[in-house]
Amino acid sequence: MNALTGPDQRIEKPQLDEINLRLLAELQHDPRLRTTELARRLGVSAPTVRERLARLEESGVIRGFRLELDPAALGLPVAAWIRLRPGPGQNPRIIELAGRTPEVVECHRISGEDCFLFRVQVGSIGDLETVLDKFTVHGQTTSSFIVSTTVEPRNVPLPPY
Known part of the structure; x- marks a missing residue:
């Protein structure tokens, strides 16, 4: 069931049964597959695939679909990690600044001496x-250039089905 539950109106996560796990595996391999092709591969109807996709999206299991671009081909060949140890009271300013700085393609709150990566x-x-x-101006930075990527970003592993 995919009904709203509790006072905070969270959507219940759909059951990750074999069909849902196979559906996610197919989409991880090729997120551009059409509903009809997914239905054929899974041995279910197209409306079933659409319903399951809708539930997986509504519940947040599927957070979105992305286009992967080559930064160097776009004139952005330099990649770096920046660790930042904020000054007192600077966290909200840093979060806001990171959100409006287009060159920041990822921002994480982390544990340890540095608070942001x-x-x-x-x-x-x-x-x-x-x-x-x-x-x-908001804290102390340490940067490291990315020389090469030995493991490309990949999808999270799915449980066995």
């Missing part, structure tokens, strides 16, 4: 310096 994608070292300058 950013991944940035820029066109040059000078552009990285400009990004760093925006954040150093």
Whole structure:
């Protein structure tokens, strides 16, 4: 059942049965598959696939579909991780700044001495310096260039079905 539950109106997660897990596996492999092709592969009807997809999206199991671009082909060949140790009371400002800085392609709150970890994608070292300058007024930064990626970002592993 996919009904709203409790006073906070959270949507109950759909059961991850074999069909849902196979559906997710197919979409992880190729998120552009048409409903009819998914139905054929799963041995169910197209309306069943649409209903299951809707439930998985509504519940947040499927958070979205993304287009993967090559940053270097777009003139953004320099990638770096930036760790930031904020000054007192700076967290809200840092979160807001990261959200409006397009070069910040990931931002994570982390444990340890540093509170934030950013991944940035820029066109040059000078552009990285400009990004760093925006954040150093809020705390101490440490940056590391990404020299190569040995394991590309990948989907989370699905439970066996």
